[in-house]
Amino acid sequence: MIKPVTIKDLARQLNISISTVSRALRNANDINPDTKETVLKLARELEYEPNFIAQSLVKKQTRIIGVVVPLINSNYFSEALSGMTDLAIEQNYHLMICQSNERVDLENKSIRKLVACNINGLLISVSKDTKSPEVIREAQNKNIPVVMFDRIIPEVSCTKVIVDEYEGAYKAVEHLIRKGCKKIAHIGGPRDLSVSKKRKQGYLDALRDYKIEDDPKLIIHCKSFEEDASNAIRKVLAESPDAIFCINDLTAIMAIQYARKKGFSIPGDIRIVGFNNDPVSGVVQPALTTVMQPGYEVGKLAMGVLIDEIEKKTAKHKLFTLRTRLVTRLSSR
Amino acid sequence: MIKPVTIKDLARQLNISISTVSRALRNANDINPDTKETVLKLARELEYEPNFIAQSLVKKQTRIIGVVVPLINSNYFSEALSGMTDLAIEQNYHLMICQSNERVDLENKSIRKLVACNINGLLISVSKDTKSPEVIREAQNKNIPVVMFDRIIPEVSCTKVIVDEYEGAYKAVEHLIRKGCKKIAHIGGPRDLSVSKKRKQGYLDALRDYKIEDDPKLIIHCKSFEEDASNAIRKVLAESPDAIFCINDLTAIMAIQYARKKGFSIPGDIRIVGFNNDPVSGVVQPALTTVMQPGYEVGKLAMGVLIDEIEKKTAKHKLFTLRTRLVTRLSSR
DNA sequence: GGGAACTCCGGTAACGTTGCCGGGATTTTT
DNA sequence: AAAAATCCCGGCAACGTTACCGGAGTTCCC
Known part of the structure; x- marks a missing residue:
C-alpha cells in the first residue's frame, strides 16, 4: 500500500x-x-494529488450534487440522469444519485445522508406519496440550493423544472382534429394524479377551442396505469370513436392491438396517439404517434440552474417549463 | 443560514x-x-448528523464507490444501476455515477476524477473502444478494489460479474430446435465485440449438439447494431429460414416486421427470437420470445462483491456468471 | 483495608488542507 | 537616509471527527 503524497511531504523534501x-x-x-x-516540479514528480476530502472539510465546498429520483430504471428518469451527469462532469461537479423506490422513508433517508455528505446542491423528483417536504426544507435551511424536477410539489419553494404536459396533450388532440377527427376519446390515468389532470385539461381545451363538444362517455379514467386499461379500451371502443388520445404509450399500444383484433384499421378507421415517446412507440405496428418529453434536456436544465444557484448564491425560485414535441407516426396519419 | 449541528454543540449543551x-x-x-x-436523545432532538467528510478524513475511508457505465439511459444499465444503489444505501455506501458515452477519453477522465475523490471502490463497465486499461490499473495501484461488470476486458485482472450470454443464446436456439426448426438463421452484432462472439458461439454449439449443420449463408453480422440490420434481414430472409435468432430485441422486431410485410406469418412460417427482454418485447405483435438478462441482479452482485473486497481487503479476482432466463412468447410458439 | 481491576471520562494529537496574521527582508518613495 | 510599501514566508488555528492515553472514582477480592 503506497501512501498518498501530501503537501507535508513536499514541504519536508523542499x-x-x-x-x-x-x-x-x-x-x-x-x-x-x-x-x-x-514546488510544482516536485509535485509532478511525486504525482501529488490534492486530497479532495481535506479540501472539502476546510472549504465547506464539496462540489458534490445530490440527486434523488423515484426510480433510476425508467426511460424518462434515466434520460434525465444522463443529461445531469453530462453537464455535471463538464462543470467539474460530482453526482451522488439515490433512488427512493417511491418510498417516502427511503427518500428522507437518502436526503439526510446526502446532506451529511455536505452536498452543495440537491436535485430532486419526489415520490408519489411525498406530501410533507420537511426534510427538503431542512436542506434549504442549511443553505443547500434545491431544484425540483418533473415530480414537483407546491409546498416547497424552490426553482422547478417541468415539462409542459398540458401543451403536449393539447397539441396531440389538435393534431387529431386537423386530421379530421370529430369524435375523439380519451383514456386517462388515475383521477387525482397531477399528470392525468394536466393531460386531460389539454385534451378538453383543444376540443373546446375547435368547437367540439366534449362527451363524458368518451372519457375514461384508469384507476391504476396498467390495471384496467384493457377494460377502458373496450368501453371506449363501444362508443365507436374516430380517434383515441391515450395517457401513455403502453395504453395506446394496447388500444391499437385491441382495436385491430376487433377488425378496425389503424389509422384508417381510428387514429391513436400516445404520450411519452417510449422506445417502444417507434417499433410497434403501426408506429405510434406520441408526445415526446425532453428528459435529457430536463436533466441538463435542472442541473444548469442548480449550478447557477450554487455559484451565484441566488435562489430565484423560478419555474422552468420545457416544451414537448409531437412525434407523428403512422398511427395517426 | 443555520449551521449544522456538530458533536461540539452537543458536548457544550450537555x-x-x-x-x-x-x-x-x-x-x-x-x-x-x-x-x-x-447524548443520543439530544442528538435526535437537534437532528444531529455526523459529518461524513470529517469522518472520511480521519478514518481514510470515504465509503464512496465510483461507477462508470457507457450510458445510463439504457434499459440494461439503468437496471444494474438500480440494483447497485439499492444495495449501496443499505450498506451505507455512497455512489458516484459517471457515464462515458462510449468515449474512452471521457471514461478515463471520469475514473481519474473519481480516484481524486478518494473512492473506496470502482465499479466499471467499459466503453466499446476501451482496449488499454492503464487508468484502471492506476486505480488498482492506489489500492482501490475494482470490479468490472457486463462489458469486461481480459487485460484487467479483477473480479468480474457478467451474464452467461453463451448459455442464453444456447437456450434460445435449443428452444427453436425443439419447436422443430431445422434452418435457423442468425443475425449477429459487430464481429469483434465479445457480446456478439459469445451469442454466436451459443448458437453454433446448440446447432452442433443437435446435429444440425451450420450454414455460413444463414449467419450475418451487422457492423453496427442499428445501421444495416434491415439489410441483414433482407439477405437472411432470401435464404428462407424457418427461424431467426437475433442479436437483440430491436433487430428481432425489425425482422418480424419485415418478414410480415413479405407475407410470412410469425411464428407460423418463421419463428423469431431476440435477446435482452426490453420492455418492447412484451407489447409488439406478435409478442417476442427473448432472453432475459438479470440487470438488477448483476448490479446488486457486483456491488456486493466489491463491498466485500473493500471490507475484507481481499481481491479474489473471481468471475461471477449470472444465468439468463428464456422468456417464451408468441413469436416462437 | 489495601491493592487490583474495572468503569467511565477528559485532554490531546492527529487526518490534510486552507486562511489569516505577523514579521523579516527587500524595494520603493519622499 | 529614513519612512513606507511591497514581497515572501512561517506559524497558528481551524474544519469535524476519531484514536489513544492517562487518570479519577468505584467496585471487588482476599
Whole structure:
C-alpha cells in the first residue's frame, strides 16, 4: 500500500513550510515564482494529488450534487440522469444519485445522508406519496440550493423544472382534429394524479377551442396505469370513436392491438396517439404517434440552474417549463 | 443560514467532553449507558448528523464507490444501476455515477476524477473502444478494489460479474430446435465485440449438439447494431429460414416486421427470437420470445462483491456468471 | 483495608488542507 | 537616509471527527 503524497511531504523534501507549498499549488499571488516552480516540479514528480476530502472539510465546498429520483430504471428518469451527469462532469461537479423506490422513508433517508455528505446542491423528483417536504426544507435551511424536477410539489419553494404536459396533450388532440377527427376519446390515468389532470385539461381545451363538444362517455379514467386499461379500451371502443388520445404509450399500444383484433384499421378507421415517446412507440405496428418529453434536456436544465444557484448564491425560485414535441407516426396519419 | 449541528454543540449543551459525545454516538463500550442515552436523545432532538467528510478524513475511508457505465439511459444499465444503489444505501455506501458515452477519453477522465475523490471502490463497465486499461490499473495501484461488470476486458485482472450470454443464446436456439426448426438463421452484432462472439458461439454449439449443420449463408453480422440490420434481414430472409435468432430485441422486431410485410406469418412460417427482454418485447405483435438478462441482479452482485473486497481487503479476482432466463412468447410458439 | 481491576471520562494529537496574521527582508518613495 | 510599501514566508488555528492515553472514582477480592 503506497501512501498518498501530501503537501507535508513536499514541504519536508523542499525544506519549506506547509503554507508555502499550499500557496504554490493554489497559485496564490504572494509567492515567489521560483519557489512556486520548484514546488510544482516536485509535485509532478511525486504525482501529488490534492486530497479532495481535506479540501472539502476546510472549504465547506464539496462540489458534490445530490440527486434523488423515484426510480433510476425508467426511460424518462434515466434520460434525465444522463443529461445531469453530462453537464455535471463538464462543470467539474460530482453526482451522488439515490433512488427512493417511491418510498417516502427511503427518500428522507437518502436526503439526510446526502446532506451529511455536505452536498452543495440537491436535485430532486419526489415520490408519489411525498406530501410533507420537511426534510427538503431542512436542506434549504442549511443553505443547500434545491431544484425540483418533473415530480414537483407546491409546498416547497424552490426553482422547478417541468415539462409542459398540458401543451403536449393539447397539441396531440389538435393534431387529431386537423386530421379530421370529430369524435375523439380519451383514456386517462388515475383521477387525482397531477399528470392525468394536466393531460386531460389539454385534451378538453383543444376540443373546446375547435368547437367540439366534449362527451363524458368518451372519457375514461384508469384507476391504476396498467390495471384496467384493457377494460377502458373496450368501453371506449363501444362508443365507436374516430380517434383515441391515450395517457401513455403502453395504453395506446394496447388500444391499437385491441382495436385491430376487433377488425378496425389503424389509422384508417381510428387514429391513436400516445404520450411519452417510449422506445417502444417507434417499433410497434403501426408506429405510434406520441408526445415526446425532453428528459435529457430536463436533466441538463435542472442541473444548469442548480449550478447557477450554487455559484451565484441566488435562489430565484423560478419555474422552468420545457416544451414537448409531437412525434407523428403512422398511427395517426 | 443555520449551521449544522456538530458533536461540539452537543458536548457544550450537555457540559461533557467532545470525546464522550463521540463515544456515545459510536456506541463504544467504555461509556455509561445513561450518558449515552442523554447524548443520543439530544442528538435526535437537534437532528444531529455526523459529518461524513470529517469522518472520511480521519478514518481514510470515504465509503464512496465510483461507477462508470457507457450510458445510463439504457434499459440494461439503468437496471444494474438500480440494483447497485439499492444495495449501496443499505450498506451505507455512497455512489458516484459517471457515464462515458462510449468515449474512452471521457471514461478515463471520469475514473481519474473519481480516484481524486478518494473512492473506496470502482465499479466499471467499459466503453466499446476501451482496449488499454492503464487508468484502471492506476486505480488498482492506489489500492482501490475494482470490479468490472457486463462489458469486461481480459487485460484487467479483477473480479468480474457478467451474464452467461453463451448459455442464453444456447437456450434460445435449443428452444427453436425443439419447436422443430431445422434452418435457423442468425443475425449477429459487430464481429469483434465479445457480446456478439459469445451469442454466436451459443448458437453454433446448440446447432452442433443437435446435429444440425451450420450454414455460413444463414449467419450475418451487422457492423453496427442499428445501421444495416434491415439489410441483414433482407439477405437472411432470401435464404428462407424457418427461424431467426437475433442479436437483440430491436433487430428481432425489425425482422418480424419485415418478414410480415413479405407475407410470412410469425411464428407460423418463421419463428423469431431476440435477446435482452426490453420492455418492447412484451407489447409488439406478435409478442417476442427473448432472453432475459438479470440487470438488477448483476448490479446488486457486483456491488456486493466489491463491498466485500473493500471490507475484507481481499481481491479474489473471481468471475461471477449470472444465468439468463428464456422468456417464451408468441413469436416462437 | 489495601491493592487490583474495572468503569467511565477528559485532554490531546492527529487526518490534510486552507486562511489569516505577523514579521523579516527587500524595494520603493519622499 | 529614513519612512513606507511591497514581497515572501512561517506559524497558528481551524474544519469535524476519531484514536489513544492517562487518570479519577468505584467496585471487588482476599
